[in-house]
Amino acid sequence: MLRHYTGVVWNRYHKLHIAGKLFIWFLFLFYISFGIFVVVVTPARIAQFLYDKARLLAATRLGWLGLIATMVCVSFPPLIGHTTLVTLCGFAYGMEGFYIALAGSIIGSGLVFSVLRLLFSKRIRAWSAQNEKWQALESVRAKGLPLIILIRVSPFPPWVYANSLFASIEPVRFWQFIVATLFISPKLLLHVFIGSKMAALSDGDQRGRMDTRDKIINGLLVGGGIVIAVFTSWWVYTLVQSHIRHLHGLPAETDELAAEAIEEFDEDAPLLSPGPGAGARSTESLV
Template structure:
């Protein structure tokens, strides 16, 4: 009994030491940064402080009401969905980012059903377009670069041997992110377009989840809808939004962990990928 108690106390002490260790690690990383890196970090911190200040001054309710009003205008526009579709196609091109945000906006503006359709179809078309553009316009450059990189050549060899199952595993993993995943597969000659498209369809559950989160956020953003909701409905919608975000984070972490665990078992996979 005493041993179990000591073991429990030791675990608690270890938990309390985590913040201290993280603080030391962060301070050490900061001290190793050059002048340019420290300036960038300061600017990043300043932008975030200004952003939080602006949110407090303007008030979150006013900001979300503005976003809701604009999304209603977008959804009622004749070709509003094409604007979102075009933006999703655009952010599928490296080095741009924002795919998840735009899919959430699809759900915010059009509801989770139509929002999912817009996000899913646009994601397929956008990623396939980028795949083809990189493959045919920059194939020689990508080939020259890959031949100089031993780790990349090892990854390409394993993907060629394992085929579609491994392509799907890497595609559903949150790392590399969406836009860089498009670039990665375009640069691997052994990956065919049909394999890439099929693997991309396995990202649909994630797109559906973000579209659903967007639709619940819209319901809470409009003052009129909020006033008509009773307290329990507001709490339910808030829990759905928060729960959806938590599920998305946990699912991404779980998928990434499982993918990395599986990839490490494959022979010839470079350490950067496993």
Template sequence: MAAQPLSSPLAMINKYAKYGLHRYRKLHIFGKLFICLVVLFYICMSVFIIVVTPARIAQYSYDKARILASTRLGWLVLAGVMVCVSFPPLIGHTTLVTLCGFAYGMKGFFIGASASLVGSALAFVVLRFLFSEKLHAWSSQNQKWKALESVVTEKGLPLIILIRVSPFPPWVYSNSLFASIEAVKLWQFIVATFFIFPKILLHTFIGSKIAALSDGDQRGHMDTRTKILNGLLVGGGIVIAFIASWTVYNLVQSHIRHLDGFPPEVDELAAEAIEDYDEEAPLLSPTQVVGTIH
């Protein structure tokens, strides 16, 4: 059955909950054990936060962030970590962008934006250089990928930008996705990456407001109205980020499924290639995917 674009946030949550359960059931016993340990870790972390109290943890985090910000090359260390998480299978890009705002305020945007641009470009070049032969062998046997490459080749930069700003696949998978599409040139990928800067700016803003609420001294000088306003700005920023991500994702999927000049089945296969990329991931799987033509 062909996949359909998600029509509501609830549908998106339901889709990825089912997908996660499906992936868990397919895991080896050691994979399932690892997942259980991760869940146990988060349970212990939650208990720790409750016992120590969020206020003390927030203050500790703020103090460490101040030390980082006052260190001469602290920004370079943070940027270097962001470059590293642009390579699969590492994760944490959004968290690090928020940390840029937490430690450096709105100036952290320049760190997050620059590191994101450099990191994604390096990931694009390295992955394509290392896996070019594997990619060619894989894509020649996969109908979805042929469809995606054909529509990207035909529509060019505007479509690349639309796919880039979509929240799915996530950051690190998105970098490897574009490295996997031979029709995408490096300069096109870099230009498209500039269009995620508003998202980076939003998460930097959220981080800066969280920092203001984390410091006991700053909180002590705030009246109740200011505290509520800052809390609303943080919560509102998170909600805006979620709604924007959901909206953009649906718009991109709908657009790809209704491209002019292509048969409907090609549009559908191209949309499914993006939807299922984190599952198939030609540059990330240990073996080449074969037998995918139906």
């Protein structure tokens, strides 16, 4: 299993253009530098600084509205940061941050879906007409709302690209997309919970009032929440891929192409391509 996914990652890395490879190395160096920064400054000081800023945000009159607006912005590709902002909702507002996270997620994804669908309806049809994998994915859509929901709660494609993915599948209706998006509520709740527990451990005053047992429990809750999030994400993604590849009533070739369309969807396909000819280039890159 590990060898398989390592091979997949390695192959995708080699298919990247030079700019993509440089970006990967930039991220690698960034995280190395960030790790050194954390060690030098100390996690306690960084955590306290973040907690103080989060409390300032929570005390701001319309801080929650600014947080929702930011979530709407990062719902548009190629921006990232949705999961971080959801965790920040819990970090700043506790479990009440769930309502902020849910509102920002629904409004942001719905707006992305509507804008991309209205502005790029012709490109969607042109893309679908020349891309076998997209035609297969639109055939899978005939299996109804349950499968749409399953794909929506999958961690891959990532949040921002999943929004453009559904906008690209012309048979998917807006109401189906919104209903499917509501099913990510448990995931949002989990990340808000993790954020709320991280806040309790980040504040020196709260941490000082905790005994060793409380610190261990809170630490285990944060760690356990992260493990659950990673495990469920992997499980749901595996379930989606397996389900699509074994759909009844569709040819095996269609199932396989649809699964590949989801697995390989990125910023090149199809609404985010730079020009009319990009569709053909993206099709070639997927083969």
